[in-house]
Amino acid sequence: IGQKIDYIESCPSTQIIAHQLAQEGTPDGTVVLTEAQTAGRGRMARKWDSAAGKGVWMSIILRPDVVPQKAPQFTLVTAVAVVRAIEEVTKLQPKIKWPNDILLNGKKCTGILTELQSDADGIQALIIGIGLNINQEKEDFDPEVRDIATSLKMESGEMASRQKLVQSLLYYMEIYTQMYIEEGFGMLKILWESYSTTIGQPVRARMTNQTLEGIAEGITDDGVLQLRTADGKLHGIYSADIEMTD
Numbered sequence: 001i002g003q004k005i006d007y008i009e010s011c012p013s014t015q016i017i018a019h020q021l022a023q024e025g026t027p028d029g030t031v032v033l034t035e036a037q038t039a040g041r042g043r044m045a046r047k048w049d050s051a052a053g054k055g056v057w058m059s060i061i062l063r064p065d066v067v068p069q070k071a072p073q074f075t076l077v078t079a080v081a082v083v084r085a086i087e088e089v090t091k092l093q094p095k096i097k098w099p100n101d102i103l104l105n106g107k108k109c110t111g112i113l114t115e116l117q118s119d120a121d122g123i124q125a126l127i128i129g130i131g132l133n134i135n136q137e138k139e140d141f142d143p144e145v146r147d148i149a150t151s152l153k154m155e156s157g158e159m160a161s162r163q164k165l166v167q168s169l170l171y172y173m174e175i176y177t178q179m180y181i182e183e184g185f186g187m188l189k190i191l192w193e194s195y196s197t198t199i200g201q202p203v204r205a206r207m208t209n210q211t212l213e214g215i216a217e218g219i220t221d222d223g224v225l226q227l228r229t230a231d232g233k234l235h236g237i238y239s240a241d242i243e244m245t246d
């Protein structure tokens with residue numbers, strides 16, 4: 001990962017560039033890195049604040065031999081890599097909120113967006129977007145997210161090196177994706193669960209067509225959240241917004 005790095009001063013979204021490169025046949029592990037995004041995007045068609053020099057905005061193109069169901073696992077693997085990188089470069093202790101938010105003291109400092117590129121022959125590439133907030137102050141965030149977003153600097157009181165974070169992140173992405181491809185999800189699932197704030201907790205899961213409340217019991221090997229509702233039923237949650245309810 002990162003043998004080829006496409007560095008761009010400014011762009012609408014590294015996801016868009018990564019999709020283009022993937023279509024042109026760029027090799028597995030290509031990284032797109034930018035200083036600023038003018039139309040950074042998040043999950044569920046939300047926007048992602050990506051001001052110049054304030055964070056790491058990048059997309060990684062992977063071409064594993066995966067079936068589409070495996071894509072969520074790569075998101076979980078990425079979350080573990082992000083946590084390890086933050087731990088290595090700062091003194092902070094990040095946590096993961098299922099599926100892919102990285103939290104510091106309960107506020108979000110990193111988002112991960114995994115998209116698939118497919119054509120008639122099947123899935124051609126995974127495009128993993130990572131937005132890591134590093135040097136923002138509270139006022140830098142959009143008023144809409146000001147109370148739920150944070151940066152490494154806001155939590156540690158210190159500026160962190162974006163370069164070190166990129167290096168560390170690519171290093172752990174390499175290690176963990178390799179581990180995943182060679183050994184499967186077993187060890188990584190244990191690591192993921194050890195960093196998770198969600199597992200064992202009462203949560204509310206908002207999905208497009210319904211909302212469920214219960215205890216988040218764990219994740220399956222496919223990365224599906226297992227939610228036990230008060231009636232004792234176990235529900236598999238594939239995609240939702242999670243809130244803690246206690």
Ligand code: BTN
Pocket residue numbers: 012013014015037039040041042043044046048050056057058059101110111112113129130131132
């Ligand atoms: C989320 O909603 O939590 C995911 C946010 C992902 C943001 C990153 S920044 C780099 C890449 N380019 C984008 O436009 N989005 C992702």
